[in-house]
Structure formats: C-alpha cells, structure tokens
Amino acid sequence: PSASAEAEARAHQTQLTKPAGSLGRLESLAVAFAGFQGCVKPTLERIVIRVFAADHGIAAQGTSAYPQEVTAQMLANFCHGGAAVSVLAGLLDADFRAVNLGCVGKVAPHKNLIDNTIASATADFSSAPAMTAERLSAALNAGFAQAQQGDLFIGGEMGIGNTTSAAALLAALFHLAPEAITGKGTGIDEATLARKTQLIGKALKLHRDQLTNPAAILQRLGGFEIAALVGAYIGSAQQGVPVLVDGFISTAAAAIAVALQPTLAPWLLYAHLSNESGHKLALNKLNAQPILALDMRLGEGSGAALAAGVxxxxxxxxxxxxxxxxxxxxxxD
Amino acid sequence: PSASAEAEARAHQTQLTKPAGSLGRLESLAVAFAGFQGCVKPTLERIVIRVFAADHGIAAQGTSAYPQEVTAQMLANFCHGGAAVSVLAGLLDADFRAVNLGCVGKVAPHKNLIDNTIASATADFSSAPAMTAERLSAALNAGFAQAQQGDLFIGGEMGIGNTTSAAALLAALFHLAPEAITGKGTGIDEATLARKTQLIGKALKLHRDQLTNPAAILQRLGGFEIAALVGAYIGSAQQGVPVLVDGFISTAAAAIAVALQPTLAPWLLYAHLSNESGHKLALNKLNAQPILALDMRLGEGSGAALAAGVxxxxxxxxxxxxxxxxxxxxxxD
Known part of the structure; x- marks a missing residue:
C-alpha cells in the first residue's frame, strides 16, 4: 500500500465537516483503500467473489452436523443464486463464481461454476496427510488463478468438515491446545464437539514431526478449498488487490498465507468476528480488528460480503x- | 409488533439453505421487521430520516470543542448534502429533511429545511431549567409531527453542547454519577471534561427536587432537538413504524421516550455502540444490543443510516x- 496516498487521505479526512476522528473505523477503512489504490479518493466498484468448495476425509469421523453430500448441493445453490453469499453478491453487483476443487457429490456444469476438481476429497487427516504435495500445489494454483484485477477480492469456502480442518491448522500454526480453538461449526452437540477436539489432538500428535512450516501444516491438515483461499490471497496481494477475509475458516487460510508470505499482511482486512468460538483467538494472534460482529457463523464469504457494503x-x-x-x-476552537 | 408474523418468519428462517442460526443478528433483524410489518417477508423501502438541530444555553460554559455558530452552519450543510448523514441518506435513497428547532446562527431557507424555531437556544441548565413547559411541549410536538408512514424512521441530532445535555439526562434518569456517563463529545481535553462533569453534577444538585419524572427531567436538562427526537420516536411507534436509534444523544432521547411510554420499547432498535464513553452504560441500562460498533461518535443519525444498510x-x-x-x-443429520 502507498504510504503517501494514505497520508493524503488522512489529511483529507481532517478537512471534512465532522469532528476529527468521529467516523471511527470508517475513516481508517477509507485511508486503507487510499493506500491500496495509491490515490486520495479510492472507489470500490469491481468486487470479485470466489467461493471455493471441496470435501474432507475427516468428515467420515462424523464431526459435522451435515452429511457430506451437502458440499456438492451447496455448490449448485451458489451457482443458482439461492445461497446467502449469492444473494449478497447480487446486492453488491459483484463478479461471482463458485469453484469446485473436488467433492463427493456430482455437480452439474453451470456458467457460474469453475471446475478445478483435484480429487473427490482430502484424506482423513486423523490417520494420514490430508493431501500429497502435488495436490497441495494444484489447490494453491487453482486459487492463485482466480486472483485478478479489481478493487476488492472476497474468498468464500464450503466443505462439510472444514471447521475441523481450520481448527487443526490454527492449532498447529499458533501452538494452541485443541480445546482453545475447536468450536461447534455448523452446530454440533457437546459430545460431537468433544470427539472433534479429540480427533484434532490425535492428528496433531500423528503429524507432529512434520508440522514444522506453514506449507507442511497445510498439506497435512488442510483442505483443497482452504489451500485455494491461500493461493487466492497471495495472488490478489501480488496484484495489489486488497482482500476482505471472511470468518473462521478464511482466517485460518489467511494465517497460513501470512506465515508463508509476511508481506501479504497489509493487504488483508478482516470482515467480521464470527460466532465460531475459536475465531476471536485466531484474530488476536493475527492482530486483526474485525469490522463487524454480527454473531454470524455461515462462511461462504457471507460476512465479508456484508462488510463490503460498509x-x-x-x-x-x-x-x-x-x-x-x-x-x-x-x-x- | 406481530408475534405471529415473527413466529412465521422464524419458521421461514429454518427452511433457508444454511445451518440454523448461522446468520446470527441478521436473522433476528429479519424476524423483528416481520413483526413490525405483520408479514413473513418484510421489506425496507421507504426510510425517513429527520435531523433535528438546536442550540444549548449550557454551551456558554465552554463544554464543547466547537463554537455555537456551528449548529446553524451544519444545518445548512445537512440541507446541501455535504454532511455525513446527508451522504448516507443519498445512498439509502431516504426521505431526508433537517429540522431547525432554534439556533443562535441564521439559517437560510432551503427545500430540505423545516423551520420549527422555538427560541435561539435553551437556557443554561446549570443555573436554570433548560426550557419552560410550553417550550418542551412545542419541541415534543415538532418531533411528533415528523413521524409518518414508512418502513423505518431514523432521527439524527445536531447541537453544540448536546452531549452535556444527554449525559445530564441519563444521569438523572438512571441515577448515575456524572463521572460514569460524561464523555468527550466532539473531542474536548481532560480539563474541559472535568469541567463538563462538574457542571452536570452542579445541575443535578440544582434541579434535584424536580427530577422526579421523565418529562420534568427533559424540561430541566434537555434540549429542543432531544425533545423533538422523543416526540418523533413516540409518534413513529404509534404509527407502527420502527426506529433505528443512533448514538449517545439519541439513546438519551430513547431512554426518556421509553420511560414516558414503556410500550414504545419493542419498536426501537439500537444502531451502534458509539465511541462516546457513556454510551455502553446507557445501552446496558436499556438492555439494548447495538448492531454495529465502528468507533463512531458523530451523531446526526449517521450510525443509524449505516445500520440501515445492514x-x-x-x-x-x-x-x-x-x-x-x-x-x-x-x-x-
């Protein structure tokens, strides 16, 4: 971001008819976008939204409230405009596409669907690495390829079981106890939460010797859609396009992306504090100040799409x- | 609000393609509007915004960072579209007017200005009642007259010195220490804050025997624009039009309005937690859950206009x- 454009925008703010600082976060958002666009009066016209979807081997352990077929069903729903993020993308007049990285169910071709199938799912990371190095690379590249010119990039995700993966990634990256970071996802009961937490602990033990760098952590514990988000964040920042990071799973992707490439950090804004219990801790680890806090826990990029309106x-x-x-x-006076 | 429409809307939410409850506050807002409109699929088309402005005798004591002439200058700025709330009203395509209840400076006629001048300012409430019973009545009526059919009413306020009045009102109504509720308003220094807090303490002592009901509190310590907000809130609710309450000063008006007429409460939504230090306490006293928290402290209805977008x-x-x-x-499953 351009420090001189930020300074000019800050000076402009002091001239506006209001007490200095009285627009709070709205002022710092305007200053940040001035820096992103290198001009004193930035605009938010072209918004690119990509929702990445993939299935997870870990879902076989029953850590989600929903059956795995829902990933493919929701891909179709994204394309047809019925999902929350699709509705919000319409309100924003955003460039919207869903990207299939590989899921268990069949997905019919559609003009809003990009098919980047890698495999029908990752492997169950409680007993094996989630993916091979080749598959990690394919997922990162698929996301990277979606980065493009625009005023803002929003990445969303869908994948039954992916809060389990995101919690494992954050635990490994920030050396957190599974209990501190694991939450109820789409809405599981206490017994399932206990099992989910245990599974993450088991996986951290199993892969312990390999969890030494962010790429290895992502390969062992991640998901194709999470890796695609990492690639998309890196690609967007490289093109000078800022990113609104969505909720818990997207924040896990952002944490991995920043660990891989620390110069990325200034290009990432955090849209909201989700209701998923570990999100606050993850945001604190990243020194991130979310814009909204609406008790949402849907993912898909929905919180980021809301914040784009702000x-x-x-x-x-x-x-x-x-x-x-x-x-x-x-x-x- | 209609309990049956709320129940229908709640049932509709469980059918939407997302985990139950995952849209958090967005779900409860939709359910609330279903209740307001008595139908399962409410819409937010016609938004009425009225910014009430008036001057305060207490400003002579130097409790604000701005000179008193700013009230009239900002009235003109509201009308010409240059103020924050004017810009946001334009984005919302709202029905927007500024209402002059009486200020020290001259305000030229304008198609967006409604002239309801009562006097050039209230009296200095640190040494006399802010207004007579007749003037209180005139201000309440002026606000009440602005209530009208629509999907949402937003009231804003402008008046140099009016955080002093709002803090005094809240202190009297909720029996709070001046230190707990008095803040820096448009941005005063610590010495001025100490003086402002002392003045409120002095006023509470002076009027002590008369501060026995909400109308008397408003007459002794209020402002014309704050009384107009009270009237507008009561009028809106009577017509079945919900209100988005803005920041600290509007919350003081809402507190008085609810004390006068407790059945009003379900029609009031609270837009945001302001950066004014006493706002959190005031919201807690009202059991209010603000929608946004963006560190704003501008007033004018600006926070409410932002929340209307959400x-x-x-x-x-x-x-x-x-x-x-x-x-x-x-x-x-």
Whole structure:
C-alpha cells in the first residue's frame, strides 16, 4: 500500500465537516483503500467473489452436523443464486463464481461454476496427510488463478468438515491446545464437539514431526478449498488487490498465507468476528480488528460480503462529504 | 409488533439453505421487521430520516470543542448534502429533511429545511431549567409531527453542547454519577471534561427536587432537538413504524421516550455502540444490543443510516435465499 496516498487521505479526512476522528473505523477503512489504490479518493466498484468448495476425509469421523453430500448441493445453490453469499453478491453487483476443487457429490456444469476438481476429497487427516504435495500445489494454483484485477477480492469456502480442518491448522500454526480453538461449526452437540477436539489432538500428535512450516501444516491438515483461499490471497496481494477475509475458516487460510508470505499482511482486512468460538483467538494472534460482529457463523464469504457494503459507505463519505471550507463551517476552537 | 408474523418468519428462517442460526443478528433483524410489518417477508423501502438541530444555553460554559455558530452552519450543510448523514441518506435513497428547532446562527431557507424555531437556544441548565413547559411541549410536538408512514424512521441530532445535555439526562434518569456517563463529545481535553462533569453534577444538585419524572427531567436538562427526537420516536411507534436509534444523544432521547411510554420499547432498535464513553452504560441500562460498533461518535443519525444498510442486507437474505426444498439441499443429520 502507498504510504503517501494514505497520508493524503488522512489529511483529507481532517478537512471534512465532522469532528476529527468521529467516523471511527470508517475513516481508517477509507485511508486503507487510499493506500491500496495509491490515490486520495479510492472507489470500490469491481468486487470479485470466489467461493471455493471441496470435501474432507475427516468428515467420515462424523464431526459435522451435515452429511457430506451437502458440499456438492451447496455448490449448485451458489451457482443458482439461492445461497446467502449469492444473494449478497447480487446486492453488491459483484463478479461471482463458485469453484469446485473436488467433492463427493456430482455437480452439474453451470456458467457460474469453475471446475478445478483435484480429487473427490482430502484424506482423513486423523490417520494420514490430508493431501500429497502435488495436490497441495494444484489447490494453491487453482486459487492463485482466480486472483485478478479489481478493487476488492472476497474468498468464500464450503466443505462439510472444514471447521475441523481450520481448527487443526490454527492449532498447529499458533501452538494452541485443541480445546482453545475447536468450536461447534455448523452446530454440533457437546459430545460431537468433544470427539472433534479429540480427533484434532490425535492428528496433531500423528503429524507432529512434520508440522514444522506453514506449507507442511497445510498439506497435512488442510483442505483443497482452504489451500485455494491461500493461493487466492497471495495472488490478489501480488496484484495489489486488497482482500476482505471472511470468518473462521478464511482466517485460518489467511494465517497460513501470512506465515508463508509476511508481506501479504497489509493487504488483508478482516470482515467480521464470527460466532465460531475459536475465531476471536485466531484474530488476536493475527492482530486483526474485525469490522463487524454480527454473531454470524455461515462462511461462504457471507460476512465479508456484508462488510463490503460498509466499505462502500465509508468511501462514499470520504469522497463526497463537504470540507469545512466548502461548507463554510467553523473548525474546532 | 406481530408475534405471529415473527413466529412465521422464524419458521421461514429454518427452511433457508444454511445451518440454523448461522446468520446470527441478521436473522433476528429479519424476524423483528416481520413483526413490525405483520408479514413473513418484510421489506425496507421507504426510510425517513429527520435531523433535528438546536442550540444549548449550557454551551456558554465552554463544554464543547466547537463554537455555537456551528449548529446553524451544519444545518445548512445537512440541507446541501455535504454532511455525513446527508451522504448516507443519498445512498439509502431516504426521505431526508433537517429540522431547525432554534439556533443562535441564521439559517437560510432551503427545500430540505423545516423551520420549527422555538427560541435561539435553551437556557443554561446549570443555573436554570433548560426550557419552560410550553417550550418542551412545542419541541415534543415538532418531533411528533415528523413521524409518518414508512418502513423505518431514523432521527439524527445536531447541537453544540448536546452531549452535556444527554449525559445530564441519563444521569438523572438512571441515577448515575456524572463521572460514569460524561464523555468527550466532539473531542474536548481532560480539563474541559472535568469541567463538563462538574457542571452536570452542579445541575443535578440544582434541579434535584424536580427530577422526579421523565418529562420534568427533559424540561430541566434537555434540549429542543432531544425533545423533538422523543416526540418523533413516540409518534413513529404509534404509527407502527420502527426506529433505528443512533448514538449517545439519541439513546438519551430513547431512554426518556421509553420511560414516558414503556410500550414504545419493542419498536426501537439500537444502531451502534458509539465511541462516546457513556454510551455502553446507557445501552446496558436499556438492555439494548447495538448492531454495529465502528468507533463512531458523530451523531446526526449517521450510525443509524449505516445500520440501515445492514438491515436491507438482512431482509434481502431472508426474502430471497433458497429453501432446502427449493435447492435440493439435505438437512442436518
């Protein structure tokens, strides 16, 4: 991001007809986008949303409230416009596509669907590495290929079992106890939560000697859609396109991406604090200040799409409010 | 609000293609609007925004960072579209007007300005009642007259010195120590904050024997624009129009309104947690859960206008997401 454009935008904010600082987070969002776009009056027009979906071997252990076939069913729902993120993408007039990295169910071709099938699912990481190095590479590349010019990139994810994977990734990366980071995902009961937590502990033990760097952690414990998010975040930042990171699973992808490439960090904004219990801890580890906190826990990029609306309002204020001089309003004493 | 429409909307939410409860606050907002509109699929089209402005005698004591002439200058800025709330009203395509209840500076006529001048300012409430019973009545009526049919009412306020009045109102109503509720308003220094807090303490002592009911509290310590907000909230609720309450000063008006008329409470939603230090305490006293927390402290209705965007997104999701049956997506196990 351009420090000089940020400074110019900060100076512009002090001229607007309001007490200095009184628009709070809206001011810092406008300043951040000035830095991203290298100009004092940034705009948020072209928003690219990609929802990556894949199935998880770990789901065979029964860690989710939903059957695995839902991943493919929801891919179709994304394409047909019925899912939450599809509705929000329509409101934002975003460029929206769903990307299939591989799921157990069949998905019919559709103009909004990109087929990047790697395998029908990852392996069950409680007993084997989730994926081979080749498959990790394919997933990272599939995500990287979706990065493109625009004012904002939003990545979403779908995959029955993927909060289990995300919790394992965060536990390994930040050396957290499984109990501290594992939550109820789509809504499991206490007994299933206990089993899910135990499974993560088992996997951390099994792969312990290999969990020495972020790529290895992702290969051993990740999912194809999570790796695709990592690739997409890295690709977007390389093209100077900022990213609104969604909820718990996307934050796990962001944590891996930043660990792989620390220069990425300034290009990532965190959309919201999710209701998934480990999200607050993960955001704290990343020093991230989420924009919204609406008790959401849906994923798909839905929280990020909501926050994009707030960014648009912030930029409209920054760009079109009158200055003290324009409006003939007196400054503070 | 209609309990049966709320129940129908809650049942509809369980059919949408997402884990139950995963849209968090967005679900409860949709259910609340179903209750307000008495139908399972509510919409947020007509939004009425009125910004009430007036000057305060207490400002002579130097409790604000801005000179008193700013109230009239900002009234003109509201009308010409340069203020934050004007920009946000434009984005919402809202019906927007500024209402002058009386200020020290001159305000030129404008098609967006409603002139309800009562006096050039209230009296300094640290040495006299802020207003007579007749003036209180005029201000309440002026606000009440702005209530009208629509899907949502947003009230804003402007008045140099009005965080002092709002803090005094909340202290009297909820029996709070001035230190607990008094904040820095538009951005005063520590010495001015100490003086502002002392002045409120002095006023609470002076009027002590009369602060026995909400109307008397409002007459002794209030402002014309705050009384107008009270009238507008009561009028809106009487017409079955919900209100998004803005920040600290609007919350003081809401607290008085609810104390005057407890049946009003279900019609009030609280838009955001402001950065003004006493706001959290005031919201807690009202059992209010704000929708946003963006460190704003501008007033004018700006936080409520931002939150209205979130409500629109919530209703779009509620009304247009696919159901499990429509989309052929499996339910939870």
């Amino acid at each position: 960014v648009r309002q912030a930029l409209a204020l920054h760009n079109t409010m009158a200055t003290f001089a324009d409006a003939g309003v007196s400054h503070a | 409500v629109r997104q919530a209703l779009a999701l509620h009304n247009t997401m696919a159901t499990f049956a429509d989309a052929g997506v499996s339910h939870a």
